[in-house]
Amino acid sequence: xxxxxxxxxxxxxxxxxxPIRARVPLRQNLVDWLRHGVGLTGSHVGCEHGVCGACxxxxxxxxxxxxxxxxxxxxxxxxxxxxxxxSSGRIRALQDAFFNRAALQCGFCxxxxxxxxxxxxxxxxxxxxxxxxxxxxxxYCRCTGYHAIVDAVQAAAASLRA
Amino acid sequence: MxxxxxxxxxxxxxxxxxxxxxxxxxxRGRYTDDNAxxxxxxxxxxxxxxxxxxxxxxxxxxxxxxxxxRAVLTAEDLAPFCRSWRTQSLAFPGLVSPEQGPLAxxxxxxxxxxxxxxxxxxRAVAExxxxxxxxxxxxxxxxxxxxxxxxxxxxxxxxxxxxxLAWRTEFGEGDVEAAFAKAALVVEERxxxxxxxxxxxxxxxxxxxxxxxxxxxxxxxxxQIPHQMQVHLAELLDLPMGRVRVIAGDVGGGFGIKMHVYPxxxxxxxxxxxxxxxxxxxxxxxxxxxxDIHAREHVVQARMxxxxxxxxxxxxxxDIQGLGAYSIYPRSSTVEAMSVLRTVGAPYHFSAYRAxxxxxxxNKVPTGQYRSVGHPIGCATTERLVDLAAAAxxxxxxxxxxxxxxxEAMMPWTNPAGGRMAELSHTATLAEFERLLDLPxxxxxxxxxxxxxxxxxxxxxxxxxxxxxxxxxxxxxxxxVAAMDTVVVTLEPTGDVVARASVAEIGQGIQQGIVQVVADxxxxxxxxxxxxxxxxxxxxxxxxxxASRGAAIGGEAAWGAGRKLQAEILKTAAALLQSTPDAxxxxxxQVVDAKGTPRMSLAELAxxxxxxxxxxxxxxxxxxxxxHQFRRExxxxxxxxxxxxxxxEVDPDTGLVTPLRHWVVGDCGRLxxxxxxxxxxxxxxVQGIGEALLEACRYDPGNxxxxxxxxxxxxxxxxxxxxxxxxGHVETPYSGSALGAKGAGxxxxxxxxxxxxxxxxxxxxxxxxxxxxxxxxxxxxxxxxGTLEAAE
Ligand code: FES
Ligand code: FES
Numbered sequence: 001x002x003x004x005x006x007x008x009x010x011x012x013x014x015x016x017x018x019p020i021r022a023r024v025p026l027r028q029n030l031v032d033w034l035r036h037g038v039g040l041t042g043s044h045v046g047c048e049h050g051v052c053g054a055c056x057x058x059x060x061x062x063x064x065x066x067x068x069x070x071x072x073x074x075x076x077x078x079x080x081x082x083x084x085x086x087s088s089g090r091i092r093a094l095q096d097a098f099f100n101r102a103a104l105q106c107g108f109c110x111x112x113x114x115x116x117x118x119x120x121x122x123x124x125x126x127x128x129x130x131x132x133x134x135x136x137x138x139x140y141c142r143c144t145g146y147h148a149i150v151d152a153v154q155a156a157a158a159s160l161r162a
Numbered sequence: 163m164x165x166x167x168x169x170x171x172x173x174x175x176x177x178x179x180x181x182x183x184x185x186x187x188x189x190r191g192r193y194t195d196d197n198a199x200x201x202x203x204x205x206x207x208x209x210x211x212x213x214x215x216x217x218x219x220x221x222x223x224x225x226x227x228x229x230x231x232r233a234v235l236t237a238e239d240l241a242p243f244c245r246s247w248r249t250q251s252l253a254f255p256g257l258v259s260p261e262q263g264p265l266a267x268x269x270x271x272x273x274x275x276x277x278x279x280x281x282x283x284x285r286a287v288a289e290x291x292x293x294x295x296x297x298x299x300x301x302x303x304x305x306x307x308x309x310x311x312x313x314x315x316x317x318x319x320x321x322x323x324x325x326x327l328a329w330r331t332e333f334g335e336g337d338v339e340a341a342f343a344k345a346a347l348v349v350e351e352r353x354x355x356x357x358x359x360x361x362x363x364x365x366x367x368x369x370x371x372x373x374x375x376x377x378x379x380x381x382x383x384x385x386q387i388p389h390q391m392q393v394h395l396a397e398l399l400d401l402p403m404g405r406v407r408v409i410a411g412d413v414g415g416g417f418g419i420k421m422h423v424y425p426x427x428x429x430x431x432x433x434x435x436x437x438x439x440x441x442x443x444x445x446x447x448x449x450x451x452x453x454d455i456h457a458r459e460h461v462v463q464a465r466m467x468x469x470x471x472x473x474x475x476x477x478x479x480x481d482i483q484g485l486g487a488y489s490i491y492p493r494s495s496t497v498e499a500m501s502v503l504r505t506v507g508a509p510y511h512f513s514a515y516r517a518x519x520x521x522x523x524x525n526k527v528p529t530g531q532y533r534s535v536g537h538p539i540g541c542a543t544t545e546r547l548v549d550l551a552a553a554a555x556x557x558x559x560x561x562x563x564x565x566x567x568x569x570e571a572m573m574p575w576t577n578p579a580g581g582r583m584a585e586l587s588h589t590a591t592l593a594e595f596e597r598l599l600d601l602p603x604x605x606x607x608x609x610x611x612x613x614x615x616x617x618x619x620x621x622x623x624x625x626x627x628x629x630x631x632x633x634x635x636x637x638x639x640x641x642x643v644a645a646m647d648t649v650v651v652t653l654e655p656t657g658d659v660v661a662r663a664s665v666a667e668i669g670q671g672i673q674q675g676i677v678q679v680v681a682d683x684x685x686x687x688x689x690x691x692x693x694x695x696x697x698x699x700x701x702x703x704x705x706x707x708x709a710s711r712g713a714a715i716g717g718e719a720a721w722g723a724g725r726k727l728q729a730e731i732l733k734t735a736a737a738l739l740q741s742t743p744d745a746x747x748x749x750x751x752q753v754v755d756a757k758g759t760p761r762m763s764l765a766e767l768a769x770x771x772x773x774x775x776x777x778x779x780x781x782x783x784x785x786x787x788x789x790h791q792f793r794r795e796x797x798x799x800x801x802x803x804x805x806x807x808x809x810x811e812v813d814p815d816t817g818l819v820t821p822l823r824h825w826v827v828g829d830c831g832r833l834x835x836x837x838x839x840x841x842x843x844x845x846x847x848v849q850g851i852g853e854a855l856l857e858a859c860r861y862d863p864g865n866x867x868x869x870x871x872x873x874x875x876x877x878x879x880x881x882x883x884x885x886x887x888x889x890g891h892v893e894t895p896y897s898g899s900a901l902g903a904k905g906a907g908x909x910x911x912x913x914x915x916x917x918x919x920x921x922x923x924x925x926x927x928x929x930x931x932x933x934x935x936x937x938x939x940x941x942x943x944x945x946x947x948g949t950l951e952a953a954e
Contacts, residue, residue, distance in 0.1 A: 083189050098183075104669075105671065106186075106364070107187070110187055136880075139880075142361055143363075143845045147844045149881070150881070
């Protein structure tokens with residue numbers, strides 16, 4: 001909703017492959033806009049201070065923390081969320097591996113974790129467990145203890161190399 | 163005796179992912195805050211910035227005048243719409259816990275206590291308005307340090323109390339004095355356990371919608387026990403139970419944090435009733451760290467007596483629990499302390515026990531039931547004493563444990579602490595543990611690392627957990643908690659089966675376990691079973707998610723309902739096929755004869771019943787919905803056992819402890835789904851490692867201010883500081899149920915802190931340092947090594 005006293009700005013960006021225009025409050029962060037302004041609720045909010053990685057989205061090809069970036073900063077950017085990454089099929093191998101390996105329990109961390117893992121695999125097609133753990137060290141997961149996540153990323157990397 | 167005919171080659175026991183996680187990996191989860199209601203208002207709470215203060219709200223007009231603000235509410239405003247409550251328990255007669263309401267009135271007794279509520283068109287505007295609420299604060303002396311909370315002269319936590327003692331007790335059997343007098347060896351330690359909290363990644367959230375025309379309340383919330391909330395909201399808001407619906411959709415983790423009645427959540431429901439509008443509230447992380455329940459603040463003085471043969475004679479334990487400003491509603495915080503004291507010594511045989519407990523009120527947020535309630539403290543206390551005794555005797559710590567484990571032949575046995583031990587498998591578990599660890603090789607690796615100058619240590623812990631609480635646990639205490647479960651199964655016209663269950667899915671995977679049970683009970687593949695949980699309008703009353711109860715209690719209800727449905731299917735099919743139920747079976751969605759030859763599919767049968775009922779023989783009234791409600795009559799708890807090992811490396815210069823590997827062998831009875839059980843164990847272990855090394859809710863010792871309000875201050879295990887966890891099982895099905903499942907979800911958390919504490923001490927032993935404090939932070943290590951001065 002637009003409120004009389006709320007300062008806003010108009011932005012235009014490519015969101016999950018589609019052009020979109022929106023009027024956003026200046027102080028609204030990117031993940032809140034995606035979730036509540038656009039209705040893409042696959043990105044989550046876990047801390048709003050840049051520690052947990054639940055809010056990860058990709059902006060201009062780089063995974064960023066959606067809680068540390070303002071929506072207005074996405075003006076003229078290309079933004080991809082878990083919904084876009086799913087429908088494009090680019091993270092399918094990781095998603096299958098997470099499912100089969102039970103590398104998620106409550107699933108709240110999973111979208112952010114998947115985007116971060118995909119960024120790793122794009123750079124390193126055969127990461128060691130240690131490298132996977134380093135790459136995911138900014139994504140908090142309370143449920144799994146990470147072991148199964150590391151297994152799943154390794155399995156996805158193997159299937160992509162095959 | 164229950165019907166225990168599990169089908170051969172059935173689905174129970176197969177490792178299968180939880181089907182519903184497909185949605186979650188695609189970003190299609192529906193957590194509470196993913197639901198918006200038309201016309202909703204957003205809530206923000208004004209919380210006390212002081213641990214203890216008298217206050218007066220002097221002006222709300224400026225806040226109300228802000229565009230977009232709909233209401234500014236105080237305790238007086240909500241009072242006509244909501245009763246107050248007080249935590250009481252017949253198990254703890256005389257428990258001191260004052261009356262509480264949804265918002266504090268006149269006095270705040272912990273930092274973060276909600277004192278006023280703003281409703282606005284957006285959360286941002288609501289937060290803007292908070293800053294315009296005029297409050298006159300008069301800060302009062304605060305009590306935060308548990309060690310001094312009970313001292314004479316310490317100011318009271320609540321006005322009018324003469325002491326901060328919330329409750330005290332002493333219990334135990336056997337002659338403790340005589341045991342210590344004749345002991346060949348006495349080991350003793352004083353343990354300090356710092357508060358921590360659960361930090362589910364999805365914070366508590368609620369969307370309450372009151373319909374004034376229907377006089378009905380619908381609440382979506384992130385909660386482990388929707389049926390419990392239905393009971394309490396109906397009572398507090400004075401509504402018939404049938405007009406309160408609580409829906410927990412996808413829940414982003416619980417761990418015990420989301421099983422209580424929180425003032426802010428009740429306030430949101432009352433505010434919806436007051437305004438007639440939907441009200442949405444999501445805790446931010448700072449609020450969550452400050453005002454979610456905390457847990458496990460204890461100072462434990464403990465000693466153990468051992469005879470000349472190295473047999474444990476007795477334990478003598480004194481525990482002071484810091485329980486916070488109130489005993490948590492409705493279950494009480496004291497339950498945690500009793501769980502600590504019942505867990506001491508649990509894996510072993512001993513003949514005398516004395517426990518003393520004092521529960522101290524503090525100007526801190528209430529503590530409550532958090533994953534593996536109290537057990538990690540009792541386990542760490544016991545296992546540290548055991549290691550000290552083994553070291554004093556100059557023997558291998560596993561040999562000391564082997565000698566002292568409660569022999570299988572003695573069970574069932576009620577130990578001097580009052581814990582009933584039944585169907586434990588210490589011998590088999592130890593054998594599997596030694597096999598899994600390959601100890602000679604592992605010890606050689608440790609020796610080689612030490613030869614390189616690395617400061618590494620290997621530590622063990624033995625675990626006994628009380629799981630799947632029976633009806634008497636809270637029933638005798640007069641606390642309205644359902645320890646039973648309901649499952650309803652329905653055969654649909656297509657031959658599909660739908661199950662509705664009162665268990666709750668919070669990520670642990672119980673939905674999948676129940677699906678596999680129903681599949682076997684009815685005779686269909688799991689792909690034909692759909693399960694619904696988490697909605698009071700969907701499933702009848704039951705217990706939800708706590709005490710690792712889903713498989714042991716919900717599973718039994720599912721088995722019972724599935725068998726009833728199968729019996730009805732067989733009866734109906736027999737009537738149509740001119741056969742008898744005994745001559746038929748249901749397998750893989752087909753009614754089959756004695757030779758296994760398909761006679762009729764469930765789809766044919768069900769469509770006949772639902773769409774062509776005129777073809778049924780006279781007098782046949784198929785009941786294709788079956789309900790089973792299960793309560794366990796025997797065994798107050800189901801005890802489980804296990805062993806854990808931790809390998810750690812300590813950096814003596816920085817004091818940093820790195821967990822390198824961790825091993826677990828557990829016996830949780832029948833495994834409904836080993837894949838999901840393994841991941842429960844791993845997640846639980848890492849949570850316990852966090853407790854051992856990182857996690858602490860800290861308060862300024864001077865002014866009592868909360869210091870760990872962000873995830874940069876409250877440290878958690880991340881992927882780069884958590885170890886791989888190797889998991890093994892021994893399977894001793896519980897003899898008193900059809901499925902034989904016991905609790906599995908918390909044992910990892912129970913034993914990990916003890917194993918890590920012992921490993922750190924093993925690493926530091928050669929340097930003469932000894933640690934008895936959790937978490938083992940770098941400061942603790944450096945103080946123990948003498949490189950940092952001890953705290954005064
Ligand atoms: S919500 Fe952005 S890092 Fe936690
Ligand atoms: S699966 Fe629950 S936080 Fe990662």
